[in-house]
Amino acid sequence: MYGNDPESAGVATSAPKGRPDHHWEDLIEGDLIHSAGMTITDAHLVQWAGLTGDLVSLHLDETYAAQTQFGQRIAHGPLTLSLGLGLMTQTGYFSNVVAWLGLDSVRAVAPVFIGDTIHVEARVATARESKKLGVGIWTIDYTVLKQDGTVVMTFSSSFMIKRK
Template structure:
């Protein structure tokens, strides 16, 4: 033993821990994944506009946005979608993506305001094998929700995943 350490000295180091590996087999059709939340800030809107060149007054100009039916600035639709994809990535289920196949059926249903907290509830629509024995496909339906669980956006996205 070393000093005040009550544990015996070990000659083997513990294995490092990190995000678990998830593979195609880890999700089946009907599974639901719920993400952590993220509160939308002014910085999100300004940085997204600068990154993408999407400099629309509805997102950046408080005076103009006050004259719109929303009465205030709203988040860019593609920002909301990208944050939804990112929140799903944080779940760890995408550690073995081979390829992203695309995005379909994007619908913006309600505005996201500065101060809203969004999260994703996603349902696996399809989990199918491919001709390649080391790969499978997931099609996932996303619902981006606000803090009151109202849906602000829906879309689907498909991925080729490694198999075990």
């Protein structure tokens, strides 16, 4: 047993455990956040196309895609962007979002193929107080990378976050 910490003694606490409850004060400018990875499958492309109506042959038609500069089907750019946002959400830092304020500077840099695993490295570009009481603003610069370190997409996104 280490001091009075019940967890170090192997004793359960009555406090529920779950996703971290992060607030605006928990990140400062310059902080770097890494996400888990996700392997892109055929199902991602087909479901995204069905959900959005983005039925472009480059994403769905193997014969057509084989004749393009990529030589195979590629993931939709907006799918990659959405997965990047979603992977960051899974880090727990966005549990107290009040509002999503938008995207800036979206760039599709390289293709994402079926079988590629993407993850996000994001840096807090801005962490500023808001004029509204009880909230602050984060602007996060996202870099989406493949398993080999190739950057596939970059963008910035801003959020209004509850303060403690």
